[in-house]
Amino acid sequence: MHTILLYARLVRYGFRKHATYVAAALAGAFTNSVFGILRAYVLIALWQARPGLAGYDVLDAVTFCFITQAFIGPMQLFGGGLTIPERIRSGDIALDLVRPASLQLCSLAEDLGRAGYLFVVRGLPPTILGALLFGITAPDNPGAFLVSFTLGVVVSFGWRYLVALSVCWLLDDRGTMAVSLVLTTFFSGMMLPLGIFPGFLGDLAAALPWAAMVQIPMDVYLGKADIWQALGVQALWVAVMLGLGALGTRLIRHRVVIQGG
Template identity: 75%
Template sequence: MPGHGAAVSLYPRLAWYGFRRHATYWAAALAGAFTNTVFGVLRAYVLIALWQARPGLGGYDVAGAITFTFLTQAFIGPMQLFGGGLDLPQRIRTGDVALDLVRPASLQMWCLSEDLGRAAYLFVVRGGPPALVGALLFGIVAPHAPAAFLVSVALGVVVSFGWRYIVALATCWVMDDRGLGVLSMVLTTFFSGLMLPLAIFPGWLGVLSRALPWSAMAQVPADVYLGTADPAPALGFQALWAAVLLALGALMTGAARRKVVIQGG
Protein backbone atom coordinates (compact mmCIF):
# COMPACT_ATOMS: atom_id res chain seq x y z
CA MET A 1 0.00 0.00 0.00
CA PRO A 2 1.28 3.53 -0.62
CA GLY A 3 2.49 5.61 2.28
CA HIS A 4 0.28 8.22 3.87
CA GLY A 5 1.94 11.08 2.02
CA ALA A 6 1.61 9.31 -1.33
CA ALA A 7 -2.09 8.62 -0.72
CA VAL A 8 -2.69 12.23 0.24
CA SER A 9 -1.31 13.36 -3.11
CA LEU A 10 -2.74 10.47 -5.17
CA TYR A 11 -6.44 10.73 -4.36
CA PRO A 12 -6.82 14.49 -5.00
CA ARG A 13 -5.13 13.94 -8.37
CA LEU A 14 -7.60 11.17 -9.12
CA ALA A 15 -10.48 13.47 -8.20
CA TRP A 16 -9.11 16.13 -10.54
CA TYR A 17 -8.74 13.47 -13.23
CA GLY A 18 -12.40 12.47 -12.72
CA PHE A 19 -13.43 16.11 -13.06
CA ARG A 20 -11.42 16.67 -16.26
CA ARG A 21 -12.46 13.35 -17.76
CA HIS A 22 -16.16 14.17 -17.50
CA ALA A 23 -15.54 17.76 -18.59
CA THR A 24 -14.63 16.37 -22.01
CA TYR A 25 -18.25 15.16 -22.34
CA TRP A 26 -19.72 18.63 -21.88
CA ALA A 27 -22.24 18.18 -24.69
CA ALA A 28 -23.69 15.08 -23.03
CA ALA A 29 -23.78 16.90 -19.68
CA LEU A 30 -25.66 19.83 -21.20
CA ALA A 31 -28.08 17.45 -22.93
CA GLY A 32 -28.70 15.78 -19.58
CA ALA A 33 -29.21 19.17 -17.96
CA PHE A 34 -31.79 20.06 -20.62
CA THR A 35 -33.65 16.79 -20.09
CA ASN A 36 -33.61 17.19 -16.32
CA THR A 37 -34.90 20.74 -16.67
CA VAL A 38 -37.80 19.75 -18.93
CA PHE A 39 -38.89 16.97 -16.61
CA GLY A 40 -38.42 19.33 -13.68
CA VAL A 41 -40.92 21.74 -15.19
CA LEU A 42 -43.40 18.92 -15.78
CA ARG A 43 -42.94 17.63 -12.22
CA ALA A 44 -43.33 21.14 -10.85
CA TYR A 45 -46.76 21.57 -12.43
CA VAL A 46 -47.86 18.19 -11.06
CA LEU A 47 -46.70 19.06 -7.54
CA ILE A 48 -48.22 22.55 -7.74
CA ALA A 49 -51.60 20.96 -8.45
CA LEU A 50 -51.10 18.42 -5.65
CA TRP A 51 -50.07 21.01 -3.07
CA GLN A 52 -52.84 23.40 -4.05
CA ALA A 53 -55.29 20.57 -3.41
CA ARG A 54 -53.49 19.51 -0.19
CA PRO A 55 -51.83 22.60 1.34
CA GLY A 56 -49.05 21.81 3.77
CA LEU A 57 -48.73 18.19 2.63
CA GLY A 58 -45.63 16.59 4.11
CA GLY A 59 -44.68 19.82 5.86
CA TYR A 60 -43.99 21.71 2.60
CA ASP A 61 -45.78 24.71 1.16
CA VAL A 62 -46.10 25.17 -2.62
CA ALA A 63 -42.81 27.06 -2.87
CA GLY A 64 -41.09 24.34 -0.87
CA ALA A 65 -42.53 21.60 -3.08
CA ILE A 66 -41.37 23.42 -6.24
CA THR A 67 -37.92 23.92 -4.77
CA PHE A 68 -37.79 20.25 -3.79
CA THR A 69 -38.63 19.30 -7.36
CA PHE A 70 -35.81 21.25 -8.97
CA LEU A 71 -33.30 20.30 -6.29
CA THR A 72 -33.93 16.60 -6.81
CA GLN A 73 -33.74 17.07 -10.59
CA ALA A 74 -30.37 18.78 -10.04
CA PHE A 75 -29.20 15.80 -7.95
CA ILE A 76 -29.77 13.23 -10.71
CA GLY A 77 -26.35 13.72 -12.31
CA PRO A 78 -24.11 14.21 -9.26
CA MET A 79 -25.79 11.43 -7.27
CA GLN A 80 -26.20 9.12 -10.31
CA LEU A 81 -29.76 8.42 -9.16
CA PHE A 82 -30.37 6.24 -12.19
CA GLY A 83 -27.30 4.15 -11.37
CA GLY A 84 -24.04 3.54 -13.19
CA GLY A 85 -21.18 6.01 -13.26
CA LEU A 86 -18.52 3.37 -12.50
CA ASP A 87 -16.40 1.35 -14.94
CA LEU A 88 -16.09 -1.63 -12.61
CA PRO A 89 -18.67 -3.97 -14.20
CA GLN A 90 -17.01 -3.70 -17.61
CA ARG A 91 -13.55 -4.17 -16.11
CA ILE A 92 -14.75 -7.23 -14.20
CA ARG A 93 -16.24 -8.77 -17.35
CA THR A 94 -12.99 -8.23 -19.30
CA GLY A 95 -10.77 -9.34 -16.41
CA ASP A 96 -8.99 -5.97 -16.17
CA VAL A 97 -10.11 -5.73 -12.55
CA ALA A 98 -7.38 -8.25 -11.71
CA LEU A 99 -4.86 -5.49 -12.42
CA ASP A 100 -6.90 -2.98 -10.40
CA LEU A 101 -6.89 -5.25 -7.38
CA VAL A 102 -3.10 -5.59 -7.28
CA ARG A 103 -2.41 -1.87 -7.53
CA PRO A 104 -0.55 -0.42 -4.52
CA ALA A 105 -3.64 1.64 -3.73
CA SER A 106 -7.16 0.91 -2.52
CA LEU A 107 -9.49 0.09 -5.42
CA GLN A 108 -12.41 1.51 -3.45
CA MET A 109 -10.67 4.80 -2.66
CA TRP A 110 -9.40 5.02 -6.22
CA CYS A 111 -12.95 4.75 -7.56
CA LEU A 112 -14.33 7.08 -4.90
CA SER A 113 -11.80 9.79 -5.72
CA GLU A 114 -12.64 9.70 -9.42
CA ASP A 115 -16.36 9.65 -8.62
CA LEU A 116 -16.07 12.75 -6.43
CA GLY A 117 -14.46 14.60 -9.33
CA ARG A 118 -17.25 13.44 -11.65
CA ALA A 119 -19.91 14.55 -9.18
CA ALA A 120 -18.32 17.97 -8.70
CA TYR A 121 -18.40 18.61 -12.43
CA LEU A 122 -21.97 17.41 -12.89
CA PHE A 123 -23.18 19.32 -9.83
CA VAL A 124 -22.28 22.55 -11.62
CA VAL A 125 -22.90 21.73 -15.29
CA ARG A 126 -25.84 19.35 -15.05
CA GLY A 127 -27.30 20.43 -11.71
CA GLY A 128 -27.11 24.18 -12.18
CA PRO A 129 -29.46 24.64 -15.17
CA PRO A 130 -32.54 22.94 -13.61
CA ALA A 131 -32.16 25.03 -10.46
CA LEU A 132 -31.69 28.21 -12.49
CA VAL A 133 -34.70 27.56 -14.72
CA GLY A 134 -36.79 26.65 -11.69
CA ALA A 135 -35.84 29.94 -10.06
CA LEU A 136 -36.66 31.94 -13.19
CA LEU A 137 -39.97 30.24 -14.02
CA PHE A 138 -41.41 29.49 -10.59
CA GLY A 139 -39.17 31.02 -7.96
CA ILE A 140 -37.41 28.77 -5.49
CA VAL A 141 -36.57 29.49 -1.89
CA ALA A 142 -33.05 30.36 -0.75
CA PRO A 143 -31.06 27.71 1.14
CA HIS A 144 -31.75 27.65 4.86
CA ALA A 145 -28.14 26.71 5.73
CA PRO A 146 -25.87 26.92 2.65
CA ALA A 147 -22.77 25.41 4.26
CA ALA A 148 -24.70 22.49 5.75
CA PHE A 149 -26.39 21.96 2.38
CA LEU A 150 -23.05 21.65 0.55
CA VAL A 151 -21.80 19.19 3.17
CA SER A 152 -25.04 17.24 2.80
CA VAL A 153 -24.62 17.08 -0.97
CA ALA A 154 -21.06 15.81 -0.57
CA LEU A 155 -22.20 13.13 1.90
CA GLY A 156 -25.03 12.21 -0.45
CA VAL A 157 -22.51 11.63 -3.24
CA VAL A 158 -20.45 9.38 -0.94
CA VAL A 159 -23.56 7.39 0.04
CA SER A 160 -24.50 7.08 -3.62
CA PHE A 161 -20.99 5.91 -4.48
CA GLY A 162 -21.01 3.41 -1.62
CA TRP A 163 -24.19 1.82 -2.92
CA ARG A 164 -23.18 1.89 -6.60
CA TYR A 165 -19.76 0.42 -5.77
CA ILE A 166 -21.40 -2.52 -3.99
CA VAL A 167 -23.73 -3.11 -6.93
CA ALA A 168 -20.87 -2.84 -9.43
CA LEU A 169 -18.52 -5.11 -7.46
CA ALA A 170 -21.27 -7.73 -7.15
CA THR A 171 -20.57 -8.46 -10.83
CA CYS A 172 -17.71 -10.63 -9.52
CA TRP A 173 -20.30 -13.12 -8.26
CA VAL A 174 -23.04 -12.93 -10.89
CA MET A 175 -22.93 -13.75 -14.59
CA ASP A 176 -25.01 -10.75 -15.66
CA ASP A 177 -25.10 -7.44 -13.78
CA ARG A 178 -27.99 -5.95 -15.75
CA GLY A 179 -30.64 -7.32 -13.40
CA LEU A 180 -28.79 -5.82 -10.43
CA GLY A 181 -28.57 -2.51 -12.27
CA VAL A 182 -32.30 -2.39 -12.94
CA LEU A 183 -33.13 -3.35 -9.34
CA SER A 184 -30.75 -0.68 -8.05
CA MET A 185 -32.32 1.96 -10.29
CA VAL A 186 -35.85 1.09 -9.13
CA LEU A 187 -34.90 1.16 -5.45
CA THR A 188 -32.95 4.39 -5.79
CA THR A 189 -35.54 6.33 -7.79
CA PHE A 190 -38.37 5.27 -5.47
CA PHE A 191 -36.68 5.55 -2.07
CA SER A 192 -34.38 8.53 -2.70
CA GLY A 193 -37.20 11.05 -2.92
CA LEU A 194 -36.72 11.64 -6.63
CA MET A 195 -40.26 10.63 -7.59
CA LEU A 196 -42.07 12.21 -4.62
CA PRO A 197 -40.98 13.61 -1.25
CA LEU A 198 -40.68 10.73 1.19
CA ALA A 199 -42.41 12.88 3.80
CA ILE A 200 -45.75 12.25 2.10
CA PHE A 201 -45.42 8.45 2.21
CA PRO A 202 -47.93 7.11 4.75
CA GLY A 203 -47.35 5.14 7.94
CA TRP A 204 -44.70 2.46 8.06
CA LEU A 205 -43.70 3.05 4.43
CA GLY A 206 -42.77 6.63 5.22
CA VAL A 207 -40.79 5.62 8.31
CA LEU A 208 -38.98 2.85 6.46
CA SER A 209 -38.19 4.92 3.37
CA ARG A 210 -36.68 7.74 5.43
CA ALA A 211 -34.48 5.24 7.33
CA LEU A 212 -33.01 3.58 4.22
CA PRO A 213 -29.72 4.74 2.67
CA TRP A 214 -31.31 5.97 -0.56
CA SER A 215 -33.03 8.83 1.29
CA ALA A 216 -29.56 10.22 2.06
CA MET A 217 -29.01 10.82 -1.67
CA ALA A 218 -31.81 13.28 -2.45
CA GLN A 219 -34.42 13.63 0.30
CA VAL A 220 -32.00 14.59 3.07
CA PRO A 221 -29.98 17.18 1.09
CA ALA A 222 -33.23 18.76 -0.12
CA ASP A 223 -34.60 18.92 3.44
CA VAL A 224 -31.35 20.46 4.70
CA TYR A 225 -31.64 23.08 1.93
CA LEU A 226 -35.27 23.82 2.80
CA GLY A 227 -34.70 23.81 6.54
CA THR A 228 -37.30 21.08 7.11
CA ALA A 229 -34.61 18.90 8.70
CA ASP A 230 -32.22 19.79 11.52
CA PRO A 231 -28.77 19.79 9.87
CA ALA A 232 -26.88 18.03 12.69
CA PRO A 233 -28.92 14.79 12.83
CA ALA A 234 -29.44 14.87 9.06
CA LEU A 235 -25.71 15.02 8.38
CA GLY A 236 -25.12 12.38 11.05
CA PHE A 237 -27.61 10.08 9.33
CA GLN A 238 -25.82 10.52 6.01
CA ALA A 239 -22.39 10.01 7.56
CA LEU A 240 -23.58 6.81 9.24
CA TRP A 241 -24.85 5.30 6.00
CA ALA A 242 -21.71 6.44 4.16
CA ALA A 243 -19.56 4.63 6.75
CA VAL A 244 -21.71 1.48 6.62
CA LEU A 245 -21.72 1.24 2.83
CA LEU A 246 -18.01 2.01 2.51
CA ALA A 247 -17.22 -0.62 5.14
CA LEU A 248 -19.34 -3.20 3.31
CA GLY A 249 -17.65 -2.24 0.05
CA ALA A 250 -14.23 -2.70 1.64
CA LEU A 251 -15.22 -6.19 2.82
CA MET A 252 -16.46 -7.07 -0.67
CA THR A 253 -13.22 -5.74 -2.19
CA GLY A 254 -11.24 -8.09 0.04
CA ALA A 255 -13.46 -10.99 -1.00
CA ALA A 256 -13.12 -10.03 -4.67
CA ARG A 257 -9.35 -10.00 -4.34
CA ARG A 258 -9.52 -13.62 -3.24
CA LYS A 259 -12.02 -14.64 -5.92
CA VAL A 260 -11.87 -12.73 -9.16
CA VAL A 261 -14.36 -14.03 -11.70
CA ILE A 262 -13.16 -13.19 -15.21
CA GLN A 263 -16.14 -13.26 -17.54
CA GLY A 264 -14.70 -13.28 -21.01
CA GLY A 265 -11.28 -12.23 -22.25
Protein backbone atom coordinates in the same frame (compact mmCIF):
# COMPACT_ATOMS: atom_id res chain seq x y z
CA MET B 1 1.16 12.23 1.93
CA HIS B 2 1.75 10.55 -1.42
CA THR B 3 -1.54 8.66 -1.05
CA ILE B 4 -3.45 11.90 -0.40
CA LEU B 5 -1.87 13.48 -3.48
CA LEU B 6 -2.85 10.41 -5.51
CA TYR B 7 -6.51 10.69 -4.48
CA ALA B 8 -6.48 14.45 -5.12
CA ARG B 9 -5.14 13.81 -8.62
CA LEU B 10 -7.84 11.22 -9.20
CA VAL B 11 -10.51 13.76 -8.20
CA ARG B 12 -9.03 16.14 -10.76
CA TYR B 13 -8.83 13.33 -13.31
CA GLY B 14 -12.51 12.47 -12.78
CA PHE B 15 -13.46 16.11 -13.30
CA ARG B 16 -11.36 16.50 -16.46
CA LYS B 17 -12.42 13.13 -17.86
CA HIS B 18 -16.09 14.03 -17.76
CA ALA B 19 -15.38 17.57 -18.92
CA THR B 20 -14.59 16.08 -22.32
CA TYR B 21 -18.26 15.11 -22.69
CA VAL B 22 -19.68 18.63 -22.63
CA ALA B 23 -22.40 17.93 -25.20
CA ALA B 24 -23.67 14.91 -23.26
CA ALA B 25 -23.73 16.88 -20.01
CA LEU B 26 -25.61 19.77 -21.61
CA ALA B 27 -28.09 17.35 -23.18
CA GLY B 28 -28.64 15.85 -19.73
CA ALA B 29 -29.13 19.32 -18.27
CA PHE B 30 -31.72 20.10 -20.96
CA THR B 31 -33.58 16.83 -20.29
CA ASN B 32 -33.53 17.40 -16.54
CA SER B 33 -34.85 20.93 -17.05
CA VAL B 34 -37.73 19.82 -19.29
CA PHE B 35 -38.80 17.06 -16.93
CA GLY B 36 -38.36 19.48 -14.04
CA ILE B 37 -40.95 21.81 -15.58
CA LEU B 38 -43.38 18.91 -16.06
CA ARG B 39 -42.83 17.71 -12.48
CA ALA B 40 -43.25 21.24 -11.17
CA TYR B 41 -46.74 21.59 -12.65
CA VAL B 42 -47.75 18.21 -11.24
CA LEU B 43 -46.46 19.13 -7.77
CA ILE B 44 -48.08 22.58 -7.89
CA ALA B 45 -51.43 20.97 -8.67
CA LEU B 46 -50.95 18.43 -5.88
CA TRP B 47 -50.01 21.01 -3.27
CA GLN B 48 -52.78 23.36 -4.31
CA ALA B 49 -55.21 20.51 -3.75
CA ARG B 50 -53.52 19.43 -0.50
CA PRO B 51 -51.94 22.50 1.12
CA GLY B 52 -49.31 21.71 3.73
CA LEU B 53 -48.82 18.13 2.53
CA ALA B 54 -45.67 16.58 4.11
CA GLY B 55 -45.04 19.94 5.82
CA TYR B 56 -44.31 21.67 2.50
CA ASP B 57 -45.99 24.66 0.91
CA VAL B 58 -46.16 25.18 -2.87
CA LEU B 59 -42.84 27.05 -2.97
CA ASP B 60 -41.15 24.26 -1.01
CA ALA B 61 -42.58 21.68 -3.43
CA VAL B 62 -41.32 23.57 -6.48
CA THR B 63 -37.92 24.01 -4.88
CA PHE B 64 -37.86 20.31 -4.05
CA CYS B 65 -38.66 19.54 -7.68
CA PHE B 66 -35.86 21.53 -9.30
CA ILE B 67 -33.15 20.85 -6.73
CA THR B 68 -33.78 17.10 -6.92
CA GLN B 69 -33.62 17.34 -10.72
CA ALA B 70 -30.20 18.93 -10.22
CA PHE B 71 -29.20 15.94 -8.04
CA ILE B 72 -29.70 13.37 -10.83
CA GLY B 73 -26.36 13.85 -12.57
CA PRO B 74 -23.99 14.46 -9.65
CA MET B 75 -25.46 11.63 -7.56
CA GLN B 76 -25.93 9.34 -10.58
CA LEU B 77 -29.38 8.49 -9.20
CA PHE B 78 -30.26 6.28 -12.14
CA GLY B 79 -27.21 4.08 -11.49
CA GLY B 80 -23.92 3.39 -13.22
CA GLY B 81 -21.09 5.88 -13.42
CA LEU B 82 -18.39 3.33 -12.55
CA THR B 83 -16.20 1.29 -14.91
CA ILE B 84 -15.82 -1.63 -12.50
CA PRO B 85 -18.38 -3.96 -14.18
CA GLU B 86 -16.60 -3.71 -17.53
CA ARG B 87 -13.21 -4.28 -15.88
CA ILE B 88 -14.52 -7.35 -14.07
CA ARG B 89 -15.86 -8.83 -17.30
CA SER B 90 -12.61 -8.11 -19.16
CA GLY B 91 -10.40 -9.37 -16.34
CA ASP B 92 -8.64 -6.02 -15.95
CA ILE B 93 -9.93 -5.85 -12.38
CA ALA B 94 -7.05 -8.19 -11.43
CA LEU B 95 -4.60 -5.35 -12.17
CA ASP B 96 -6.64 -2.94 -10.03
CA LEU B 97 -6.62 -5.34 -7.10
CA VAL B 98 -2.82 -5.75 -7.00
CA ARG B 99 -2.11 -2.02 -7.00
CA PRO B 100 -1.00 -0.57 -3.64
CA ALA B 101 -3.80 2.02 -3.63
CA SER B 102 -7.31 1.02 -2.55
CA LEU B 103 -9.61 0.19 -5.47
CA GLN B 104 -12.57 1.54 -3.52
CA LEU B 105 -10.96 4.85 -2.55
CA CYS B 106 -9.52 5.40 -6.01
CA SER B 107 -12.98 4.83 -7.49
CA LEU B 108 -14.48 7.19 -4.91
CA ALA B 109 -11.96 9.93 -5.67
CA GLU B 110 -12.63 9.72 -9.40
CA ASP B 111 -16.39 9.67 -8.76
CA LEU B 112 -16.17 12.83 -6.64
CA GLY B 113 -14.48 14.57 -9.57
CA ARG B 114 -17.27 13.38 -11.86
CA ALA B 115 -19.90 14.61 -9.41
CA GLY B 116 -18.22 18.02 -9.12
CA TYR B 117 -18.27 18.51 -12.87
CA LEU B 118 -21.87 17.39 -13.30
CA PHE B 119 -22.94 19.54 -10.34
CA VAL B 120 -21.82 22.60 -12.28
CA VAL B 121 -22.73 21.67 -15.85
CA ARG B 122 -25.77 19.45 -15.36
CA GLY B 123 -27.04 20.55 -11.94
CA LEU B 124 -27.06 24.34 -12.14
CA PRO B 125 -29.14 24.79 -15.36
CA PRO B 126 -32.33 23.14 -13.95
CA THR B 127 -31.90 25.15 -10.74
CA ILE B 128 -31.52 28.45 -12.59
CA LEU B 129 -34.42 27.67 -14.91
CA GLY B 130 -36.66 26.76 -11.99
CA ALA B 131 -35.75 29.99 -10.23
CA LEU B 132 -36.53 32.04 -13.34
CA LEU B 133 -39.81 30.35 -14.25
CA PHE B 134 -41.31 29.49 -10.87
CA GLY B 135 -39.13 30.97 -8.15
CA ILE B 136 -37.36 28.72 -5.64
CA THR B 137 -36.07 29.29 -2.14
CA ALA B 138 -32.39 29.68 -1.31
CA PRO B 139 -30.81 27.05 0.98
CA ASP B 140 -31.58 27.65 4.63
CA ASN B 141 -27.96 26.94 5.58
CA PRO B 142 -25.69 26.84 2.48
CA GLY B 143 -22.70 25.38 4.32
CA ALA B 144 -24.69 22.58 5.91
CA PHE B 145 -26.38 21.83 2.60
CA LEU B 146 -23.03 21.56 0.79
CA VAL B 147 -21.80 19.08 3.42
CA SER B 148 -25.06 17.13 3.24
CA PHE B 149 -24.95 17.08 -0.55
CA THR B 150 -21.37 15.75 -0.51
CA LEU B 151 -22.29 13.03 1.98
CA GLY B 152 -25.21 12.12 -0.27
CA VAL B 153 -22.83 11.73 -3.21
CA VAL B 154 -20.62 9.41 -1.14
CA VAL B 155 -23.62 7.29 -0.03
CA SER B 156 -24.69 7.07 -3.66
CA PHE B 157 -21.17 5.98 -4.64
CA GLY B 158 -21.15 3.36 -1.88
CA TRP B 159 -24.39 1.85 -3.14
CA ARG B 160 -23.33 1.93 -6.80
CA TYR B 161 -19.97 0.40 -5.87
CA LEU B 162 -21.74 -2.57 -4.27
CA VAL B 163 -23.96 -2.98 -7.33
CA ALA B 164 -20.87 -2.87 -9.54
CA LEU B 165 -19.05 -5.51 -7.46
CA SER B 166 -22.04 -7.86 -7.81
CA VAL B 167 -20.92 -8.50 -11.42
CA CYS B 168 -18.11 -10.65 -10.01
CA TRP B 169 -20.74 -13.18 -8.93
CA LEU B 170 -23.63 -12.51 -11.32
CA LEU B 171 -21.56 -11.78 -14.47
CA ASP B 172 -24.33 -9.46 -15.71
CA ASP B 173 -25.35 -6.30 -13.89
CA ARG B 174 -28.56 -5.57 -15.82
CA GLY B 175 -30.77 -7.21 -13.20
CA THR B 176 -29.11 -5.52 -10.24
CA MET B 177 -29.10 -2.20 -12.11
CA ALA B 178 -32.85 -2.48 -12.69
CA VAL B 179 -33.49 -3.28 -9.02
CA SER B 180 -31.17 -0.45 -7.97
CA LEU B 181 -33.03 2.01 -10.21
CA VAL B 182 -36.40 1.11 -8.67
CA LEU B 183 -35.13 1.24 -5.09
CA THR B 184 -33.24 4.51 -5.55
CA THR B 185 -36.05 6.26 -7.42
CA PHE B 186 -38.76 5.16 -4.98
CA PHE B 187 -37.00 5.33 -1.61
CA SER B 188 -34.64 8.28 -2.08
CA GLY B 189 -37.34 10.93 -2.35
CA MET B 190 -36.58 11.50 -6.02
CA MET B 191 -40.19 11.04 -7.08
CA LEU B 192 -41.96 12.66 -4.13
CA PRO B 193 -40.96 13.76 -0.61
CA LEU B 194 -40.83 10.73 1.64
CA GLY B 195 -43.10 12.54 4.13
CA ILE B 196 -45.98 11.73 1.80
CA PHE B 197 -45.57 8.00 2.38
CA PRO B 198 -48.07 6.76 4.97
CA GLY B 199 -47.27 5.27 8.37
CA PHE B 200 -44.75 2.47 8.51
CA LEU B 201 -43.77 2.85 4.86
CA GLY B 202 -42.73 6.46 5.44
CA ASP B 203 -40.74 5.54 8.56
CA LEU B 204 -39.04 2.69 6.72
CA ALA B 205 -38.16 4.82 3.70
CA ALA B 206 -36.67 7.54 5.91
CA ALA B 207 -34.45 4.98 7.66
CA LEU B 208 -33.02 3.41 4.50
CA PRO B 209 -29.75 4.53 2.87
CA TRP B 210 -31.44 5.93 -0.22
CA ALA B 211 -33.04 8.70 1.84
CA ALA B 212 -29.51 9.92 2.61
CA MET B 213 -29.02 10.61 -1.10
CA VAL B 214 -31.96 12.96 -1.74
CA GLN B 215 -34.47 13.42 1.05
CA ILE B 216 -32.04 14.33 3.82
CA PRO B 217 -30.07 16.86 1.71
CA MET B 218 -33.39 18.41 0.67
CA ASP B 219 -34.58 18.62 4.28
CA VAL B 220 -31.32 20.39 5.13
CA TYR B 221 -31.74 22.69 2.10
CA LEU B 222 -35.29 23.63 3.11
CA GLY B 223 -34.46 23.95 6.80
CA LYS B 224 -36.83 21.13 7.79
CA ALA B 225 -34.31 18.91 9.57
CA ASP B 226 -32.11 19.10 12.62
CA ILE B 227 -28.78 19.66 10.87
CA TRP B 228 -26.56 17.64 13.18
CA GLN B 229 -28.97 14.73 13.30
CA ALA B 230 -29.34 14.74 9.51
CA LEU B 231 -25.59 14.86 8.92
CA GLY B 232 -25.10 12.17 11.56
CA VAL B 233 -27.50 9.81 9.77
CA GLN B 234 -25.73 10.45 6.48
CA ALA B 235 -22.30 9.91 8.05
CA LEU B 236 -23.55 6.61 9.49
CA TRP B 237 -24.66 5.43 6.07
CA VAL B 238 -21.34 6.56 4.56
CA ALA B 239 -19.53 4.37 7.11
CA VAL B 240 -21.85 1.41 6.47
CA MET B 241 -21.64 1.63 2.69
CA LEU B 242 -17.88 2.10 2.56
CA GLY B 243 -17.45 -0.69 5.11
CA LEU B 244 -19.53 -3.07 3.00
CA GLY B 245 -17.61 -1.93 -0.07
CA ALA B 246 -14.28 -2.71 1.62
CA LEU B 247 -15.58 -6.15 2.55
CA GLY B 248 -16.83 -6.73 -0.98
CA THR B 249 -13.43 -5.71 -2.38
CA ARG B 250 -11.70 -8.26 -0.16
CA LEU B 251 -14.14 -10.95 -1.30
CA ILE B 252 -13.59 -10.31 -5.00
CA ARG B 253 -9.81 -10.27 -4.46
CA HIS B 254 -10.14 -13.74 -2.93
CA ARG B 255 -12.38 -14.83 -5.80
CA VAL B 256 -9.93 -13.60 -8.43
CA VAL B 257 -7.10 -15.51 -6.73
CA ILE B 258 -9.22 -18.68 -6.49
CA GLN B 259 -10.13 -18.44 -10.17
CA GLY B 260 -6.49 -18.02 -11.11
CA GLY B 261 -6.47 -14.28 -11.93
